[in-house]
Amino acid sequence: TINVLESTGINNVMNIDKLMSVYPNPSNGLFNMRLADIQSQDVQVIVYDMLGKVIHQQIMKGNNMQVQELDLSGAPKGFYLLRVQSGDHVYSRKIQVN
Numbered sequence: 001t002i003n004v005l006e007s008t009g010i011n012n013v014m015n016i017d018k019l020m021s022v023y024p025n026p027s028n029g030l031f032n033m034r035l036a037d038i039q040s041q042d043v044q045v046i047v048y049d050m051l052g053k054v055i056h057q058q059i060m061k062g063n064n065m066q067v068q069e070l071d072l073s074g075a076p077k078g079f080y081l082l083r084v085q086s087g088d089h090v091y092s093r094k095i096q097v098n
Helices: none
Strands: 013-015 020-023 030-035 043-048 054-060 068-071 078-086 089-097
Touching (some): 020 089
Antiparallel strands (some): 020 030, 043 078, 078 089
């Protein structure tokens, strides 16, 4: 099975640091996420494994500047793709669970 992420165009995928901080990375599976600025819309967070399978989804309120937890402690050790969408903007980062 091959899962394909929707095409966003190379110019639309941006570094996640412009939207939020994600730390620690690598971690034991518990990541902290904090928006860098208030967003006009809610923020969708999706985590994919390296085969493209969705392993976690959550919505962050765009006006919530508090640290929110991303819990991947039940996921196997390895690398994952964190994809965050705010409106038409898509951000991504590789994260590691040790």
